[in-house]
Amino acid sequence: MKKIAAALIVTALLPLPMQAQETAEKLVASMRKAEMTYKELMTLMGKSIGMMQEGVVTQNRELVEQGANIIYTHPAPNHQPWDIMKPEDQAGFKQALLTYDKVLDENTNEIVKASRQRDWLSAAGAVAQLQTSCVSCHLQWKDKAQKWPLTVK
């Protein structure tokens, strides 16, 4: 039994080195391209957390699910997201995109899980956690964004 358990753990761990090779380019390429800028995508993110927050406050599970779906399935913008950063900031922003893509999904999973259990207090805590993730990225990156599309003169 122990051996089987150990083998299972090893198998579960195997993809980890692969994850290290995951790049922001691949992540973005895996998404549908939408006709909007990164900034407009962020507007959608704002709607999404708003729907989930309202869904939790009013105990409306469908509103939570639909808001969550926006986070899970959001498209890529019509330009590379890091285009909005200065060249020296692009590598760091790519790393942030990779990291936060997973974090936002995980935070959203917690909101959905708690609301499905009608554990509204936990769901409210999970909404706060998601918001903290949004704010963390904004603290580091929002002011570094350049105006996009860049006006060529």
Ligand code: HEC
């Ligand atoms: C990977 C980092 C990152 C994460 C994570 C992130 N944002 Fe943003 N967000 C940005 C950046 C950068 C901007 C500025 C974009 C610009 O001005 O072009 C921004 C801007 C915004 C704006 C303002 C858009 C506008 O029209 O000025 C909203 C609203 C927003 N984000 C919501 C959210 C919400 C809600 C979440 C979490 C669910 C979130 N963001 C997660 C990086 C992030």
